[in-house]
Amino acid sequence: MSEDIPVWTRDEIDSPCVRVCVLHPEARICMGCHRTTDEIRLWSKMSPEERLRLMRALPERAPLLRGRRRGGRTGRTSRT
DSSP states (O other): OOOOOOOOOOOOOOOOOOSOOOBOTTTOSBTTTOOOHHHHHHGGGSOHHHHHHHHHHGGGGGGGTTTOOOOHHHHHHTOO
């Protein structure tokens, strides 16, 4: 008995989450998806237009994370 069962789907933009959920201590954005904590928290409440606008802005944030240390001994001892 093979019946096609309809699957409920939503017409939404996929989340940019890549499951690397580490907040950069200086830039204050996620190292994986480049969203702020507020953007992550509000994602499910955003309109499709807001999500699309954010998705288009995320690639511009990647350079904020390049060349910066994420911590370690040097990161802790070099702060004043």
